[in-house]
Amino acid sequence: MTVKDDSFTDWKNREEIAESMIPMIGRLHRERDVTVLLHSRSLVNKSVVSILKTHRFARQIAGEELSVTDTLPFVQALTTLDLGPSQIDIGRLAEIYKTDERGLSVAEFTAEAVAGxxxxxxxxxxxxxxxxxYGFGRIGRLVARLLIEKAGSGNGLRLRAIVVRGGGDQDIVKRASLLRRDSIHGQFQGTITVDEAEGAIIANGNTIKVIYANDPSEVDYTAYGIKDAILIDNTGKWRDREGLSQHLRPGIDKVVLTAPGKGDVPNIVHGVNHDTVKPDEQILSCASCTTNAIVPPLKAMADEYGVLRGHVETVHSFTNDQNLLDNYHKADRRGRSAPLNMVITETGAASAVAKALPDLKAPITGSSIRVPVPDVSIAILSLRLGRETTREEVLDYLRDVSLTSPLKRQIDFTTAPDAVSMDFVGSRHASIIDAGATKVDGDNAILYLWYDNEFGYSxxxxxxxxxxxGVEYPTYPSAV
Structure with missing residues (x-):
């Protein structure tokens, strides 16, 4: 048999193994609210090829490809356990098991590792x-996709309604079509139908009421059977506590803003300061996409090396806030054609760092350039560190952070030498460290951070x- 035949036979064998994983992963998710991960990447509802590619991706981080033959026994072991809602990373299980010298079987090791x-x-x-x-634009529709995807067994979060201004004839049909097809993020994974008589979009069995209102005061959500709900404001129209408090209508318990909050509204970057949210806090902000991209790696670097000062330059894809062609805009420069120009503009991300990392006393400055690409941006983070180091040490540290730390869902890591922006469309991480572009000279470090400013932020x-x-389930094995 030739090498070519050996490679093809090996591929078919791995396909068969990956295919056998799919029903087990699906049952764990539907019946027990267990999400199976591989190095922080969900394997739920993934195809055979996607599962194999995710395993292969591990070589970029850990230096060697992870085989499905290594991870299958862990999936099989999980199906035999009396599991509750959780996220279980079989990549981490396989990695730790290799270094465990106690002679335990995979089943015994797995039962111990996920005992919690x-x-x-x-x-x-x-x-x-x-x-x-509240609002159904770029971020609103991607958040909707994620909520529908995560409906899983029917527990957790349930998207009940969207609130929009009326748009005339066939408004609901057009909005459903925008949810179904996206020029950047592709087709919706599932089926979408419209019930015009009931004013609802039905996506993968989830009935989503479309409510028309020009102002928060016009809506009584209890009239639609909605109670104790979390409202996500995607409009950015109101950003302070007074304005956002208008959403606290009957049926709404909390308000989450998908833009930087002003005044005393907490700006939350998950993975960094989400544990500071008080249980009785009703209004909070998820900050900006750029803040989410820079704060996790900034925290990682500050924790290990100390940061004396920094500057972030963002090269940001254009957004709907800009004009297609030159036209009036209240902001400087943003009136110029977005797909034809690089546009210098301001960013509030640097100043927002103080809200997310109040213990970081280092001054951080920032600026931004909007460029003619529709999605994925890059933040160039230039830091003066508290001690001297080397490029190799920084990369080894950040690689480990992306694999094993509490920030592994926020920080990804790539060594691909030819990576470009479109490669990161659909990334679920807040930012991706480009190892090849990283520069370190003594106590100066420059990090290049890719981020899908739409999907990663969502x-x-x-x-x-x-x-x-309260439906953020614990991850096993626990981060160290």
Missing amino acids: ATGGNKIERREPRDVVL CQVIRVVQHVS
Whole structure:
């Protein structure tokens, strides 16, 4: 048999193994609210090829490809356990098991590693928490996709309604179509139908009421059977506590803003300061996409090396706030054609760092350039460190942070030498460290951080909502 034949046979064998994983992963998710991860990447509802690619991706981080033959026994072991709602990373299980010298079987090791999610220790499955989207633009529709995807067994978060201004004939049909197809993020994974008589969009069996209102005061959510809901304001129209408090109508318990909050509104970056949210806090902000991109790696660097000062330059994709062609705009320069120009503008991300990292006393400055790409941005973070180091040390540290630390859902890591912006469309991390572009000289470090300013940010929003709703389930094995 030739090498080519050997490679093809090996591929078919791995396909068969990955295919056998799919029903087990699906049952764990639907029946027990268990999300199976591989190095922080969900394997739920993934195809055979997606599962294999996710395993192969591990070589960029850990230096060698992770085989499905290594992880299958852990999936099989999970199906035999009395698991409660949780997230279980089989990549981490396989990695730790290799270094365990006690001679335990995979089943014994797995049962021990996830003991906090089994038997009397497991979390009870909660009733779904109602969610309302106020606004249905770029972020609103991506958040909707994520909420529908995560509906899973029917527990957790449940998207009940969207609130929009009326748009004339076939308004609901057009909004459903925008949810169904996206020029950047592709087709919706599932089926979408419209019930015009009931004024609802039905997505993967989830009935989502479309409520028309020009102002928060016009809506009584209890009239739609909505109670104790979390409202996500995607409009950015109100950013202070007084304005956002208008959403605290009958049926709404908390308000989450998908833009930087002003005044005393807490700006929350999941993974960094989400644990500071007080249980009785009703209004909070998820900050900006750029703040979410820079704060986690900034915290990681400050924790290890100390940071004396820094500057962030963001090269940001254009947004709907800009004009397609030159036209009046209240802000300087943003009136110029977005797809034709690089546009210098301001960013509030640097000043927002203080809210998310109050213990970081280092001054951080920032500026931004909008460029003619529709999605994915890059933040160039230039830091003066508290001690001298080397490029190799920094990269080894950040690689480990992306794999094993509490920030592993926020920080990703790539060594791909030819990576470009479109490669990161759909990334669920807040930012991706580009190892090849990283520069270190003594106590100066420059990090290049890619981020999907639409989808990656939307994932951060969902994580915050899960946290404040009480349906953010623990991850095993625990981060060290």
